[in-house]
Amino acid sequence: MEKYAVVVAGGSGLRMGTTVPKQFLELRGKPVIWYTLTAFLDSFPDMQIILVLPEQHLQTGQQILRSTYDPDRIWMTVGGETRFHSVRNGLQHIRKHSIVFVHDGVRCLLTPELIRRCYEGAVDKGNAIAAVGATDSIRIETFNGNEQLDRNKIRIIQTPQTFYSDIVKSAFEQDFHESFTDEASVVEKLGVKIHLIEGENSNIKITRPLDLLIAEKVLEEREMGL
Numbered sequence: 001m002e003k004y005a006v007v008v009a010g011g012s013g014l015r016m017g018t019t020v021p022k023q024f025l026e027l028r029g030k031p032v033i034w035y036t037l038t039a040f041l042d043s044f045p046d047m048q049i050i051l052v053l054p055e056q057h058l059q060t061g062q063q064i065l066r067s068t069y070d071p072d073r074i075w076m077t078v079g080g081e082t083r084f085h086s087v088r089n090g091l092q093h094i095r096k097h098s099i100v101f102v103h104d105g106v107r108c109l110l111t112p113e114l115i116r117r118c119y120e121g122a123v124d125k126g127n128a129i130a131a132v133g134a135t136d137s138i139r140i141e142t143f144n145g146n147e148q149l150d151r152n153k154i155r156i157i158q159t160p161q162t163f164y165s166d167i168v169k170s171a172f173e174q175d176f177h178e179s180f181t182d183e184a185s186v187v188e189k190l191g192v193k194i195h196l197i198e199g200e201n202s203n204i205k206i207t208r209p210l211d212l213l214i215a216e217k218v219l220e221e222r223e224m225g226l
């Protein structure tokens with residue numbers, strides 16, 4: 001089965017507060033997005049990547065793409081107003097029946113093992129969404145105040161979110177709704193059952209400056225073989 005990763009990196013990174021969008025910031029000498037691309041290239045020899053970028057950063061993207069070990073497997077396209085629109089733009093370039101991984105470009109610590117687990121899950125069940133358990137206690141705000149939720153039933157959703165191409169492409173023909181915070185929510189709206197697989201605690205979404213420090217440390221430990 002052909003494999004395509006839509007790696008969305010079309011955001012501006014407002015919460016990070018840097019002039020350069022966070023996907024281009026350096027971590028141990030390489031841009032954040034370089035690590036993400038490398039994990040997908042490493043996962044399967046026939047993995048192809050559609051990298052979605054802000055229009056004004058296509059040239060930077062081209063340089064990063066060329067600095068990977070197999071740029072011929074990576075194509076670039078332009079992002080949209082929201083993450084949903086960026087994913088939709090990326091999906092438009094997939095025309096073959098395939099397995100599609102949608103992934104946040106700024107989740108740069110994912111491993112090839114997680115990508116392969118997503119593939120197996122999607123082939124088996126039709127879709128596979130990476131998720132991890134909660135380690136904090138969880139409360140929900142209610143009309144009267146708030147109440148505790150059973151954290152053993154809570155799953156924190158990550159990417160990759162992996163689907164057969166026909167399902168995810170038709171789901172993204174729907175109009176945007178503000179509840180569409182990930183691909184699972186868009187596909188579920190078509191009545192499709194969502195299947196979760198075990199994600200990785202280190203697969204953080206780089207959002208704020210603290211996340212960069214954590215990512216540096218994780219990469220340092222991996223380089224030392226820890």
Ligand SMILES: Nc1ccn([C@@H]2O[C@H](COP(=O)(O)OP(=O)(O)OP(=O)(O)O)[C@@H](O)[C@H]2O)c(=O)n1
Binds near residue numbers: 008081104
């Ligand atoms: N219009 C957008 C918005 C987001 N993304 C991508 O979606 C991923 C997750 O989004 P988020 O962490 O929210 O990134 P930003 O939107 O860049 O950050 P912020 O919300 O702080 O501005 C990132 O890789 C981001 O580049 C995108 O491709 N297109």
Ligand SMILES: C[C@](O)(CO)[C@H](O)COP(=O)(O)O
Binds near residue numbers: 083
């Ligand atoms: C897709 C996602 O990473 C799953 O946790 C998340 O919903 C993206 O959220 P954001 O609003 O783009 O930060």
